[in-house]
Amino acid sequence: MDKIRLATVWLGGCSGCHMSFLDLDEWLIELAEKVDIVFSPVASDIKEYPENVDVCLVEGAVANEENMELLIEARKRTKFLISFGDCAVTANVPGMRNMLGKAETVLKRCYLELSDETRQLPHFPGIVPELLDRVRPVHEVVDVDLFMPGCPPSAQRILATVEPLLRGELPEMKGRPMIKFG
Amino acid sequence: MDLAELREIGEKERTAQKPIRVHCCTSTGCQAANSLGVKKNLENTCKEKKMGDRVQVVGVGCMGFCGRGPLVQIEAQNKLYEEVTPDDAASIIEAIAGGTASAAEGDPEHPFFARQMRIVRETSGKIDPERIEEYIAVGGYEPLYKAIHDLTPSETIDEVSKSGLRGRGGGGYPTGLKWATVAKMPGQQKYVICNADEGDPGAFMDRSVLESDPHRVLEGMAIAAYAIGASEGYIYVRAEYPLAIERLQKAIKQAKKYGILGSQIFDSPFDFKIEIRIGAGAFVCGEETALIQSIEGGRGNPRPRPPYPAQEGLWKSPTLINNVETFANIPAIIREGGAWYAGIGTEKSKGTKVFALTGQIRNNGLIEVPMGITLREIVEEMGGGVPNGKVKAVQTGGPSGGCIPASLLDTPVDYDSLVKIGSMMGSGGMVVMDEKTSMVEVARFYMEFCRGETCGKCIPCRAGTVQMYQMLTKILNREATLQDIVKLEQLCDMVKNTSLCGLGMTAPNPVMSTLRYFREEYLTLLKDSPNGKVPAGTAASITS
Amino acid sequence: MSVVTLKINGVDLAIEEGTTILDASKEAGIRIPTLCHLNGITDVGACRLCLVEIAGVNKMLPSCVTQVAEGMDITTDSDRLQEYRRMIVEMLFSEGNHVCAVCVANENCELQDLAIEVGMDHSRFPYRFPEREIDISHPQFGIDHNRCVLCTRCVRVCDEIEGAHVWDVAFRGAAAKVVTGLNQPWGTVDACTSCGKCVEACPTGSIFRKGSTVAEMTRDRNKLEFIVNARENKQWTR
Numbered sequence: 001m002d003k004i005r006l007a008t009v010w011l012g013g014c015s016g017c018h019m020s021f022l023d024l025d026e027w028l029i030e031l032a033e034k035v036d037i038v039f040s041p042v043a044s045d046i047k048e049y050p051e052n053v054d055v056c057l058v059e060g061a062v063a064n065e066e067n068m069e070l071l072i073e074a075r076k077r078t079k080f081l082i083s084f085g086d087c088a089v090t091a092n093v094p095g096m097r098n099m100l101g102k103a104e105t106v107l108k109r110c111y112l113e114l115s116d117e118t119r120q121l122p123h124f125p126g127i128v129p130e131l132l133d134r135v136r137p138v139h140e141v142v143d144v145d146l147f148m149p150g151c152p153p154s155a156q157r158i159l160a161t162v163e164p165l166l167r168g169e170l171p172e173m174k175g176r177p178m179i180k181f182g
Numbered sequence: 183m184d185l186a187e188l189r190e191i192g193e194k195e196r197t198a199q200k201p202i203r204v205h206c207c208t209s210t211g212c213q214a215a216n217s218l219g220v221k222k223n224l225e226n227t228c229k230e231k232k233m234g235d236r237v238q239v240v241g242v243g244c245m246g247f248c249g250r251g252p253l254v255q256i257e258a259q260n261k262l263y264e265e266v267t268p269d270d271a272a273s274i275i276e277a278i279a280g281g282t283a284s285a286a287e288g289d290p291e292h293p294f295f296a297r298q299m300r301i302v303r304e305t306s307g308k309i310d311p312e313r314i315e316e317y318i319a320v321g322g323y324e325p326l327y328k329a330i331h332d333l334t335p336s337e338t339i340d341e342v343s344k345s346g347l348r349g350r351g352g353g354g355y356p357t358g359l360k361w362a363t364v365a366k367m368p369g370q371q372k373y374v375i376c377n378a379d380e381g382d383p384g385a386f387m388d389r390s391v392l393e394s395d396p397h398r399v400l401e402g403m404a405i406a407a408y409a410i411g412a413s414e415g416y417i418y419v420r421a422e423y424p425l426a427i428e429r430l431q432k433a434i435k436q437a438k439k440y441g442i443l444g445s446q447i448f449d450s451p452f453d454f455k456i457e458i459r460i461g462a463g464a465f466v467c468g469e470e471t472a473l474i475q476s477i478e479g480g481r482g483n484p485r486p487r488p489p490y491p492a493q494e495g496l497w498k499s500p501t502l503i504n505n506v507e508t509f510a511n512i513p514a515i516i517r518e519g520g521a522w523y524a525g526i527g528t529e530k531s532k533g534t535k536v537f538a539l540t541g542q543i544r545n546n547g548l549i550e551v552p553m554g555i556t557l558r559e560i561v562e563e564m565g566g567g568v569p570n571g572k573v574k575a576v577q578t579g580g581p582s583g584g585c586i587p588a589s590l591l592d593t594p595v596d597y598d599s600l601v602k603i604g605s606m607m608g609s610g611g612m613v614v615m616d617e618k619t620s621m622v623e624v625a626r627f628y629m630e631f632c633r634g635e636t637c638g639k640c641i642p643c644r645a646g647t648v649q650m651y652q653m654l655t656k657i658l659n660r661e662a663t664l665q666d667i668v669k670l671e672q673l674c675d676m677v678k679n680t681s682l683c684g685l686g687m688t689a690p691n692p693v694m695s696t697l698r699y700f701r702e703e704y705l706t707l708l709k710d711s712p713n714g715k716v717p718a719g720t721a722a723s724i725t726s
Numbered sequence: 727m728s729v730v731t732l733k734i735n736g737v738d739l740a741i742e743e744g745t746t747i748l749d750a751s752k753e754a755g756i757r758i759p760t761l762c763h764l765n766g767i768t769d770v771g772a773c774r775l776c777l778v779e780i781a782g783v784n785k786m787l788p789s790c791v792t793q794v795a796e797g798m799d800i801t802t803d804s805d806r807l808q809e810y811r812r813m814i815v816e817m818l819f820s821e822g823n824h825v826c827a828v829c830v831a832n833e834n835c836e837l838q839d840l841a842i843e844v845g846m847d848h849s850r851f852p853y854r855f856p857e858r859e860i861d862i863s864h865p866q867f868g869i870d871h872n873r874c875v876l877c878t879r880c881v882r883v884c885d886e887i888e889g890a891h892v893w894d895v896a897f898r899g900a901a902a903k904v905v906t907g908l909n910q911p912w913g914t915v916d917a918c919t920s921c922g923k924c925v926e927a928c929p930t931g932s933i934f935r936k937g938s939t940v941a942e943m944t945r946d947r948n949k950l951e952f953i954v955n956a957r958e959n960k961q962w963t964r
Binding site: 485 | 771772787788792806813814820875898
């Protein structure tokens with residue numbers, strides 16, 4: 001049997017979920033025997049999301065155009081997509097800007113109203129991705145196959161989620177150890 | 183006062199009345215079209231022409247044909263004038279002696295009038311609502327006298343039970359049973375409440391009854407109080423009905439003056455006083471437990487039932503709460519007997535029902551029809567159908583009701599038939615929609631209403647109405663998928679089954695009924711394929 | 727005192743008359759989720775989480791305000807009830823701004839616990855991100871309306887146990903919110919005795935003690951019941 005093709009994606013989040021993933025420590029070695037990590041901000045240098053991915057862990061909320069494109073691409077090329085951590089599941093902290101309203105209001109607040117010097121709205125088309133008007137959790141944009149809340153999900157939770165999947169079984173996302181938010 | 187004295191007041195009034203009475207509507211609708219100006223000019227012309235000895239101009243309540251107001255009617259000559267302006271007034275008076283009036287002449291034999299059967303509205307538009315003598319002149323307050331002197335409280339309740347009358351506020355609960363329950367509850371202090379917090383968009387039946395015939399409602403309440411053993415009553419009217427409030431105040435004052443309200447009514451040991459409470463504009467206060475809290479001075483929030491108000495109502499005392507139209511039916515039932523009333527209508531829905539016929543229809547206004555009449559008869563014959571088009575749907579029951587498609591117009595109007603087809607009688611709003619109407623937008627309109635009017639106490643109603651509104655907006659913006667429709671249906675089911683009070687329990691009805699009968703309209707608004715979405719995977723697909 | 731016999735989830739029970747279904751279930755070791763219920767204050771049946779099905783009754787009834795009756799056949803955990811409960815919790819999360827990660831009550835929050843209990847791993851309803859206020863005008867306490875679920879426990883505890891009636895509910899629908907005084911800054915409301923009972927009563931991190939930061943908030947929920955017991959039954963120790 002070919003190795004399982006695993007990807008991890010980092011959208012609008014703090015990378016804490018990925019750090020927690022690295023907290024899996026020696027299990028990562030076991031994991032490496034079972035999977036090929038084909039795309040990941042922490043374990044690969046590939047820039048384009050590859051085809052035929054088996055499992056993808058998506059960290060972060062959908063906050064800008066780049067997030068949106070990458071997520072849609074990832075969904076199209078992935079069999080089983082996991083919403084990974086509270087930002088992906090609820091929009092969490094990145095989503096808190098939604099209370100201010102549209103992207104423009106948020107940018108004005110940050111870069112004009114709260115700035116002391118060099119007041120200037122960032123605008124570099126093609127370099128700095130444009131903010132979306134509303135930060136959204138992953139499942140509001142694409143279909144999600146499994147939700148793994150947590151801020152971040154602990155290494156144990158990640159293990160208990162991913163390990164059965166590698167055997168082709170669904171983990172039971174139930175109870176405090178598996179689905180507590182925060 | 184005894185019966186002879188009461189009749190004497192009536193007799194004196196009838197003698198004083200002139201043979202030709204020119205009725206000019208002074209209800210809110212016609213007033214908005216300057217019927218008071220018309221009335222003034224009618225009076226002036228009468229005076230100028232010195233016709234005062236045989237012609238009398240009377241400000242009366244609603245005649246029903248509100249869409250063509252201001253209305254002027256001369257019953258003695260079987261004449262009806264529509265859309266009368268103050269300038270028409272002189273010619274109308276002149277026409278009494280022959281000649282033609284400049285105002286458009288209506289047809290008093292039109293099905294709109296001819297098909298009606300008037301019990302609640304029997305004297306609406308015929309008497310001056312601001313004079314108790316006119317009400318007494320047509321036999322008013324004799325039923326109250328009869329109840330107090332000829333019937334025991336339990337016999338009074340028996341008549342109401344026999345009549346088969348059901349709550350006209352929309353619930354359709356048997357009125358006699360409700361009265362009997364309150365009557366049998368232990369406790370010295372009991373209350374009667376009249377729910378006049380009519381709030382459904384498109385409904386104005388109760389306003390019209392209160393403005394046109396306030397004494398009929400007071401009499402109904404007094405009979406109820408006698409039957410259940412209450413000595414205090416409240417009328418809870420919404421502040422948006424200033425004219426109704428004014429006329430009720432006048433009516434209460436007049437009735438008190440004659441000893442018809444107050445202590446030892448008709449020289450009996452029965453005391454009953456009525457106070458008015460004015461609602462501050464919350465739709466939810468039409469829900470009985472919220473209304474009671476509001477009367478008590480609290481925030482108008484519903485509370486779980488049981489206990490029902492009949493057990494534990496105002497100030498925790500047994501309380502009878504009925505709607506305006508229910509009370510307005512009572513005097514006739516006592517006068518003619520319950521068996522007479524039970525002879526009208528269908529097997530399970532007795533008597534008549536007042537409807538406010540509005541929307542895309544030729545003849546707008548108020549009608550009172552016997553139960554069992556079909557929607558088609560109301561809409562097509564009486565209402566005259568849709569101007570330049572066809573009926574698409576009829577909405578009954580307001581935000582709690584549903585949309586009935588044209589294909590079901592032959593459904594008889596009664597409590598159970600309407601519920602069976604996913605709508606409800608409600609308080610009597612009937613909005614006709616033509617083929618250009620978007621049913622999804624209609625559903626969203628009612629949801630917007632509920633979203634704004636939910637009290638916020640229970641979560642399903644407070645948050646569910648907002649979510650449903652957002653989903654409907656998403657559908658109208660062509661951003662929704664089939665999944666959203668499924669989710670909308672699940673949400674409707676949950677809000678309906680888990681909400682605390684009737685507002686939440688029925689809020690999904692307009693959505694559910696349009697999804698049931700106009701599903702195609704929803705489906706055509708969906709976007710073709712979900713952007714970037716691929717079907718969900720399975721765990722097995724990972725290793726395969 | 728008399729006793730009635732009834733069935734909860736198929737188990738035969740003998741329960742004192744006048745007991746609510748919620749208390750009867752507790753006695754039988756059956757847990758029914760609640761949010762607006764708090765021992766020591768009156769029940770309002772508002773959150774609808776404790777709804778149960780009773781055979782022969784056509785609507786679901788809130789167990790916190792429904793008394794047991796002879797022969798009742800009650801179901802507390804049907805699939806339908808569980809689905810409704812999950813939807814209710816999802817709607818609560820999507821209605822306010824509940825960011826567990828940065829909340830004082832993280833790990834000590836009844837809403838968070840409810841999400842676990844009803845198996846909510848995500849909300850199927852879009853988050854609404856309403857704009858809500860925070861009032862920190864009181865010297866000791868603060869209220870963050872973003873986290874308020876409108877259970878009105880603060881309203882009742884202040885009115886019924888402390889007798890101050892500082893709290894109430896204002897406005898309708900989505901705009902409904904708890905207010906202090908007549909919607910004045912909490913710190914300016916003279917009626918407030920700063921007793922802190924509202925802090926103990928709040929199920930989420932909405933009403934908090936100033937100075938506590940993420941996940942530091944703990945509460946003594948039973949204190950309120952203890953106070954009531956002490957007053958009414960003269961039980962001064964616990």
